[in-house]
Amino acid sequence: MMILESMRMAWRSLMMGKLRAFLTMLGIIIGVGAVIALISIGQAATGSVTSQIQALGSNLITVTPMRSAGAVLYYPQDVAWLKQVVPQISADAPLMTGQVTSDYGSQSYATTLMGTSPASLQIQGRKLAAGRYIIASDVTYRRAVAVIGPTVEQQLFGVTSGLGKTIYVNGTPLAVIGVLQSAGGSFGANADDVILTPVTTAEEILGTNQVSSIIAEARSSDIAPLAVAQIEAVMDARFASQNAAVVVSQDQILSALSTITNTLTLMLGGIAGISLLVGGIGIMNIMLVTVAERTREIGLRKAIGARRGAILTQFLVESGILSLVGGAIGALLGGLGATIMARALGWSGGVATNSIVLALGFSLVVGIVFGMWPAMRASRLDPIEALRQG
Amino acid sequence: MADVIRVESLKRIYRMGDVEVAALQGLDFAIPEGQMVAIMGPSGSGKSTLLNLLGCLDRPSAGRYFLGGEEVGRKSDDALADVRNRRIGFVFQNYNLLPQLTALENVELPLVYRGLGRTQRRKRAEDALAAVGLAERRHHRPLELSGGQQQRVSVARALAGEPDVILADEPTGNLDSTSGEEVLRLFLALHKSGRTIVIVTHDEDVALHTERIVRLRDGRVVADDPVPASSRHTLGEVQEL
Numbered sequence: 367m368m369i370l371e372s373m374r375m376a377w378r379s380l381m382m383g384k385l386r387a388f389l390t391m392l393g394i395i396i397g398v399g400a401v402i403a404l405i406s407i408g409q410a411a412t413g414s415v416t417s418q419i420q421a422l423g424s425n426l427i428t429v430t431p432m433r434s435a436g437a438v439l440y441y442p443q444d445v446a447w448l449k450q451v452v453p454q455i456s457a458d459a460p461l462m463t464g465q466v467t468s469d470y471g472s473q474s475y476a477t478t479l480m481g482t483s484p485a486s487l488q489i490q491g492r493k494l495a496a497g498r499y500i501i502a503s504d505v506t507y508r509r510a511v512a513v514i515g516p517t518v519e520q521q522l523f524g525v526t527s528g529l530g531k532t533i534y535v536n537g538t539p540l541a542v543i544g545v546l547q548s549a550g551g552s553f554g555a556n557a558d559d560v561i562l563t564p565v566t567t568a569e570e571i572l573g574t575n576q577v578s579s580i581i582a583e584a585r586s587s588d589i590a591p592l593a594v595a596q597i598e599a600v601m602d603a604r605f606a607s608q609n610a611a612v613v614v615s616q617d618q619i620l621s622a623l624s625t626i627t628n629t630l631t632l633m634l635g636g637i638a639g640i641s642l643l644v645g646g647i648g649i650m651n652i653m654l655v656t657v658a659e660r661t662r663e664i665g666l667r668k669a670i671g672a673r674r675g676a677i678l679t680q681f682l683v684e685s686g687i688l689s690l691v692g693g694a695i696g697a698l699l700g701g702l703g704a705t706i707m708a709r710a711l712g713w714s715g716g717v718a719t720n721s722i723v724l725a726l727g728f729s730l731v732v733g734i735v736f737g738m739w740p741a742m743r744a745s746r747l748d749p750i751e752a753l754r755q756g
Numbered sequence: 757m758a759d760v761i762r763v764e765s766l767k768r769i770y771r772m773g774d775v776e777v778a779a780l781q782g783l784d785f786a787i788p789e790g791q792m793v794a795i796m797g798p799s800g801s802g803k804s805t806l807l808n809l810l811g812c813l814d815r816p817s818a819g820r821y822f823l824g825g826e827e828v829g830r831k832s833d834d835a836l837a838d839v840r841n842r843r844i845g846f847v848f849q850n851y852n853l854l855p856q857l858t859a860l861e862n863v864e865l866p867l868v869y870r871g872l873g874r875t876q877r878r879k880r881a882e883d884a885l886a887a888v889g890l891a892e893r894r895h896h897r898p899l900e901l902s903g904g905q906q907q908r909v910s911v912a913r914a915l916a917g918e919p920d921v922i923l924a925d926e927p928t929g930n931l932d933s934t935s936g937e938e939v940l941r942l943f944l945a946l947h948k949s950g951r952t953i954v955i956v957t958h959d960e961d962v963a964l965h966t967e968r969i970v971r972l973r974d975g976r977v978v979a980d981d982p983v984p985a986s987s988r989h990t991l992g993e994v995q996e997l
């Protein structure tokens with residue numbers, strides 16, 4: 367019998383019990399919807415994280431001396447030293463970090479102070495929204511100036527601009543000379559919650575001349591791994607330790623993060639896949655009930671000349687339609703959910719097309735695999751026995 | 757005339773565990789083309805068992821069955837399905853129409869399994885429905901039809917495939933006398949147009965409308981007599997179908 371006839375036949379039977387057909391599909395709808403939504407969201411998250419990190423400049427290397435290994439770096443001598451002994455880097459800058467309280471009028475906000483030098487703007491790939499950045503003379507003359515992140519500006523000044531105002535950082539008055547542009551997205555949250563000052567000014571506020579880390583720029587992204595190795599070597603040699611510093615390049619962070627997000631995406635997809643499997647079992651369950659209920663119909667069809675294959679096809683098509691229509695509805699809902707979610711989180715990238723193809727294909731396979739057993743049962747029924755029932 | 761149906765020492769033994777029920781204990785008879793035969797006998801005498809064998813729904817335990825000169829007893833399942841599809845028309849006591857299909861679609865069903873194209877199928881099904889007087893009811897579903905009408909649809913379904921034989925197991929058993937008579941009239945009309953018909957019935961009156969009565973008891977033929985024209989019951993003028 368032609369497959370078209372089977373489909374018409376299956377459709378008629380399904381239309382006999384619309385509510386049941388819908389409830390049967392529900393498992394597949396939820397399964398496919400979940401797979402598509404979760405994979406799409408996972409891929410959007412990966413893409414968003416990746417692009418944000420790439421925006422920071424792929425040549426960025428962060429060197430954090432390990433105090434536990436006896437490694438301590440000081441400004442300014444060690445920043446100059448590093449650049450000198452590692453020819454693979456084109457620039458470096460200190461980061462002197464501490465937790466501080468900032469005040470403006472009655473507003474008070476706890477944030478991170480970072481003392482640094484002019485090179486850090488370019489090394490970190492940041493941009494200014496207003497004003498200017500720290501310049502060499504600010505560092506030389508220990509000027510009481512600050513460049514603030516957008517989060518700090520918003521906390522202290524609300525909707526008005528902070529440029530030109532004086533804020534108090536741990537009691538020290540600093541003139542706001544610049545405001546950073548947001549690093550963007552969820553990943554930028556920390557990068558925006560910061561007050562930057564000349565490293566010399568930070569020394570006074572924090573009462574130290576040890577740097578938390580040195581950031582450096584490799585001459586090219588090709589050379590970055592080499593630069594990392596060289597920095598590790600000079601640090602280890604200098605402090606006579608195996609792990610004098612943690613040296614990370616942007617590439618390493620990127621690949622580590624994509625590994626994490628990819629694993630997460632797969633895991634989410636896998637969990638959703640299980641619900642698809644449960645949906646498949648639901649289809650099998652209902653198809654078994656259907657075959658049992660329609661034993662007489664099967665007997666009659668056989669009595670008037672349906673071959674085994676025709677009966678098998680009829681029930682397979684029926685479960686195939688259930689799973690495919692369910693899959694299509696699920697894909698629609700899942701795609702919609704993913705799009706809404708991505709919009710809400712400000713992520714680019716819509717529905718993962720590969721997840722749609724995957725989920726639809728999988729749901730069809732589920733329908734056929736789980737429909738197979740009931741359909742085989744139907745096709746093997748003895749016509750007389752079947753006709754006698756009911 | 758040639759025999760459409762011929763059985764030789766036909767046996768059917770049901771096995772249920774250690775118990776064996778010999779439902780048919782060796783039957784020999786032949787039915788020539790165009791004959792209308794009634795099979796009678798008390799309950800449990802093997803009438804339905806015999807009709808199932810003749811209809812290729814079941815296989816004999818022993819003996820031979822020739823349908824149109826060809827032995828069918830040993831064919832494969834699918835080959836038997838094709839025989840049922842092309843050469844047998846079944847009418848059941850309880851109609852056995854599919855509730856999700858319209859009258860017309862029910863009549864089409866055997867032709868679907870035959871692989872006939874849609875327009876051809878529809879034409880033949882419409883003709884068959886018209887022949888049983890249900891042309892206007894073709895888009896009704898079985899539950900919207902009376903018992904008698906449903907049985908007429910099932911006769912149309914048996915008819916649409918243009919089978920060699922029409923087999924009916926107590927076709928009037930569920931019907932009141934008026935609808936029963938309508939259905940019987942259909943069989944008589946089919947007979948008049950030359951078809952071979954085997955009817956299992958408990959109703960002596962129905963049997964007396966046929967040409968020959970085969971009586972079974974305990975799986976054996978105990979009587980096989982023509983119905984003499986003098987005692988034949990009639991329904992007045994019957995149109996050919």
Ligand SMILES: Nc1ncnc2c1ncn2[C@@H]1O[C@H](COP(=O)(O)OP(=O)(O)OP(=O)(O)O)[C@@H](O)[C@H]1O
Nearest residue numbers: 770772777779797798799800801802803804805806
């Ligand atoms: N599937 C089966 N398994 C076991 N025994 C069966 C089976 N079908 C029929 N029989 C037995 O075979 C015998 C003949 O049954 P059959 O149904 O042919 O009788 P029947 O003449 O059609 O009776 P009725 O007039 O009540 O329909 C009975 O003894 C019955 O119990």
Ligand SMILES: [Mg+2]
Nearest residue numbers: 803804805925
């Ligand atoms: Mg019977």
